[in-house]
Amino acid sequence: MxxxxxxxxxxxxxxxxxxxxxxxxxxxxxxxxxxxxxxxxxxxxxxxxxxxxxxxxxxxxxxxxxxxxxxxxxxxxxxxxxxxxxxxxxxxxxxxxxxxxxxxxxxxxxxxxxxxxxxxxxxxxxxxxxxxxxxxxxxxxxxxxxxxxxxxxxxxxxxxxxxxxxxxxxxxxAPETDVDVDEEGDEAEGPRVPTREKPLQVAVVGRPNAGKSTLINALIGEEKMLTGPEAGITRDAISTQFDWEGLPTRIWDTAGMRKKAKVQEKLERLSVSDALRAVKFAEVVVVLLDVEIPFEQQDLRIADLAEREGRAVVVAVNKWDLEGEKQDKLRELKEEFARLLPQLKGAPLVTVSARTGRGLDRLRGAVIRAHEVWNRRVPTAQLNRWLAGMVEAHPPPAPGGKRIKLRYMTQVKTRPPGFVAMCSHPEKLPDSYRRYLINGLREDFDMPGTPIRLTLRSQADKNPYKGKKKSTPSRLRKHLGKKPHSD
Missing domain, CATH: 3.40.50.300 (P-loop containing nucleotide triphosphate hydrolases)
Incomplete structure (x- = not known):
């Protein structure tokens, strides 16, 4: 022990x-x-x-x-x-x-x-x-x-x-264990103990005083993180492993992130750097907002950072118990979310109260859902049927008279989903058409909110002999150089 x-x-x-x-x-x-x-x-x-x-x-x-x-x-x-x-x-x-x-x-x-x-x-x-x-x-x-x-x-x-x-x-x-022996003298196989899953990695990030430590204390059921009315109490990125209603989870409490221009002290720079490392290690990032001042400029930067790092993102609005007009406020939050964070279109938006514990079950469901989407894989045959339909509905442009042909698409990775499309003249395909394909992937394969990576390659990129001069094999060259035998 x-x-x-x-x-x-x-x-x-x-x-x-x-x-x-x-x-x-x-x-x-x-x-x-x-x-x-x-x-x-x-x-x-x-x-x-x-x-x-x-x-x-x-x-x-x-x-x-x-x-x-x-x-x-x-x-x-x-x-x-x-x-x-x-x-x-x-x-x-x-x-x-x-x-x-x-x-x-x-x-x-x-x-x-x-x-x-x-x-x-x-x-x-x-x-x-x-x-x-x-x-x-x-x-x-x-x-x-x-x-x-x-x-x-x-x-x-x-x-x-x-x-x-x-x-x-x-x-x-240690408890004594009895081993059953069968008639042939071999040990009888008892019930197998299921192996424990690798814990889900979750990081809670946000501006100072959004209630991150209070939320984590409510989730783990004990006062492990220091909390209080003062902003910036948390300095280290502290991780805690717990059982989240049957889901093995490791959760990170991180320091509040202020605007870069306001971060002057060396210690605060170290704290923010520690929080950024926690985002890179996490699988799901919960961006925690304050209901009284949601979607501040810094909130948008933090959410965008999580998306650029390729993490699954859940947006949680804390202190919901302080809100009076809940329905009107929720409608306003959803409108602002869609308008200010289009790169996270469809990501879960949940309301919670870390102080009272309301909404924590919805947060768990949103985290599980975001993680599942983050790990989603699309079969290649289904993906190419979809690509043919997208091209037929909206053919790619022909810049400078050069027609761009999208020939083939496959998924090369998950966590987050990454796709490669083979096409002619990939450098000439405009960003608007790339966004058209990404939005189509998101909607047609039910991948809301998760970062999607789309790489365009030409067929020539796969040819290892492209650009190399043709040469005669050495054995053939030696044979051709020999003089014919005389009788």
Missing amino acids: SFTLAIVGRPNVGKSTLFNRLVGKRLALVDDQPGVTRDLREGEARLGDLRFTVIDTAGLEEATDDSLQGRMRRLTERAVDMADVCLFMIDARAGVLPSDEVFADILRRRSAHVILAANKAEGAAADAGVLEAYGLGLGEPIRLSAEHGEGLAELLAVLMPIADEYARREAEN
């Missing part, structure tokens, strides 16, 4: 740096300014031969009210209660501060296993801080340098007995 390790400590002691090193990836944002991490981030850690789950937490603050710092502290305390082991980090160069003593006392009461680590301990400048750490009453501190990877062997040595304890518990609690 794998154990869970929570890394806790004051802001800016190097928790996220150690988290990234343990998981072997740069998952958590790291910056010199304190308080970068606000949400809980989980990862699969590897230390030597040891495998375990590690949780990166927000910096422990002394605030206990409903302020942002107070809510961050409560989220971290929740991680402490969830974890099997707590790694309490201090800054060896700064030494032990009064807040470290307060938090050490809290951890002694709330956690069965507390490991003390003095980070940034490389060099003689950290010696005094390491000695002070003994006074916290948490045993001998481990000298660490998360940035340089020093002290990880000592951490492994401390964690191994804990891992052995959890492995022993797993062996003791």
